[in-house]
Amino acid sequence: MTVADQAQRLRDLVRDEAAAADGEARTDVGPAPRDVPVRTPRPLASDSPRQAHVITVASGKGGVGKTNVAVNLAVVLARLRRRVALVDVDMGLANADVLCGVKAPFNLTHLLGRDRRKLREIAVDAPGGFKLIPGANGIGEMADLPAEAVARLIDQLTQLESHCDFVILDASAGINSAVLAFAAMADTVLVVTTPEPTAITDAYGLVKSVLKRTPLANLYLLVNQVEREVQGKEVHQRLAMVTRRFLQREVGFAGSIPFDRAVTAAVRGRVPFCLSAPGGRAALAMNQLGAALVRRTQSASAAGGTVRPGFFARIGAWLRRPAR
Numbered sequence: 001m002t003v004a005d006q007a008q009r010l011r012d013l014v015r016d017e018a019a020a021a022d023g024e025a026r027t028d029v030g031p032a033p034r035d036v037p038v039r040t041p042r043p044l045a046s047d048s049p050r051q052a053h054v055i056t057v058a059s060g061k062g063g064v065g066k067t068n069v070a071v072n073l074a075v076v077l078a079r080l081r082r083r084v085a086l087v088d089v090d091m092g093l094a095n096a097d098v099l100c101g102v103k104a105p106f107n108l109t110h111l112l113g114r115d116r117r118k119l120r121e122i123a124v125d126a127p128g129g130f131k132l133i134p135g136a137n138g139i140g141e142m143a144d145l146p147a148e149a150v151a152r153l154i155d156q157l158t159q160l161e162s163h164c165d166f167v168i169l170d171a172s173a174g175i176n177s178a179v180l181a182f183a184a185m186a187d188t189v190l191v192v193t194t195p196e197p198t199a200i201t202d203a204y205g206l207v208k209s210v211l212k213r214t215p216l217a218n219l220y221l222l223v224n225q226v227e228r229e230v231q232g233k234e235v236h237q238r239l240a241m242v243t244r245r246f247l248q249r250e251v252g253f254a255g256s257i258p259f260d261r262a263v264t265a266a267v268r269g270r271v272p273f274c275l276s277a278p279g280g281r282a283a284l285a286m287n288q289l290g291a292a293l294v295r296r297t298q299s300a301s302a303a304g305g306t307v308r309p310g311f312f313a314r315i316g317a318w319l320r321r322p323a324r
C-alpha cells in the first residue's frame with residue numbers, strides 16, 4: 001500500500017466518526033479566565049477536501065518561547081477567521097493547556113492509553129477560538145509507543161487535517177526523532193530562538209539535523225525576546241549565512257517578537273498574551289506573523305499546490321517504519 005493509499009484509508013476511516021462528532025455537544029472547557037473574550041469557534045466544516053497547513057513550532061534550546069508562540073499564533077489565526085487546532089506534542093512537558101488557562105479533563109494520554117478516548121472527547125475550545133488538543137506528560141518518545149497506540153493516535157489526528165485550515169504542533173525542545181519527523185513533514189517549520197548565543201547555536205543544530213534528513217524542509221527562523229527589531233534580522237542573517245555556507249540551504253525569516261513584560265504577566269495569568277494585551281508589542285508582532293502566514297498559504301493554494309499524502313499519514317508511515 002502506498003503512502004497515498006494509506007492516507008486515503010485513514011480519511012475514510014475517520015469520516016464516519018467526524019460526521020458523528022459534528023452533531024455532538026461541545027466538550028467541557030472549564031471556566032475561562034475573566035476579562036478574556038471567548039469567541040465560539042466556527043463549526044468545523046464537514047468533509048472539506050482541502051488539507052490543513054501544518055506548522056511545527058520547534059527550537060534547539062528549551063524555554064525560548066515555543067509554547068507562547070504556538071498558542072498566540074493559534075489565537076491570531078483564529079481571529080483571522082481560520083479554523084485552527086493546536087496539538088501539544090511535547091510529550092515530556094506538555095503545558096499549552098496551562099498557558100491557555102483551560103482545565104482539560106482529558107489529554108493525549110487518554111487517547112493513547114487504555115481509556116481509548118476519541119479526539120473529540122479530548123479536544124477543548126480554547127480562549128481565542130481554536131481547538132486545543134492537550135498533550136500527554138511524561139510518556140517519553142513517540143517512537144517508543146506501541147504500534148496500536150500509534151495507529152489510534154494517527155487515525156484520530158488525521159481528522160484535524162480536513163477540518164482545519166491550520167494545525168499547529170507545539171513540539172518539545174531539542175533534537176529527538178519525533179521532533180525531526182514533525183519538522184521534516186510539516187508545511188512550515190518555525191524554529192524559535194532568542195538572541196542568546198546558546199539559543200542560536202542550538203537553533204543551528206536543529207536546522208542542520210532537519211536539513212540533513214529532509215533537504216527541502218521549509219524552515220523559518222523566528223527570533224523571540226528581542227530588544228530591538230533589528231536584532232532579530234541580525235540573528236537571522238548570521239544563521240542564514242552559516243546555513244548557506246555549510247549546508248547550502250536557505251532558512252527564511254519569520255520575524256521577531258519583542259521582549260514584552262505583558263508576556264510574563266499573561267503566563268502568570270494563564271491567558272494568551274494576544275488576548276490579555278492585544279495592543280502590546282509582542283501581540284502586534286504575532287499579528288504580523290499570522291497575517292504573513294495566511295498570505296503565504298493563500299498564494300500557495302492560488303498557485304495550485306501539489307496533492308500529497310496528509311501530514312498525519314506521513315507521520316504514521318514514519319512511526320511504523322522498521323527500525324534501522
Ligand SMILES: Nc1ncnc2c1ncn2[C@@H]1O[C@H](COP(=O)(O)OP(=O)(O)OP(=O)(O)O)[C@@H](O)[C@H]1O
Nearest residue numbers: 062063064065066067068173225258259260263267
Ligand atoms: N516575548 C517574550 N517576552 C517576555 N518573556 C517571554 C517572551 N517569550 C517567552 N517569554 C518567557 O519565557 C518563558 C518560557 O516560554 P515558553 O514556555 O513559551 O517556552 P518554551 O520554548 O515552550 O519552553 P519549553 O522548551 O520548556 O517547552 C515564558 O514563561 C515567559 O516568561
Ligand SMILES: [Mg+2]
Nearest residue numbers: 066067068090
Ligand atoms: Mg513549551
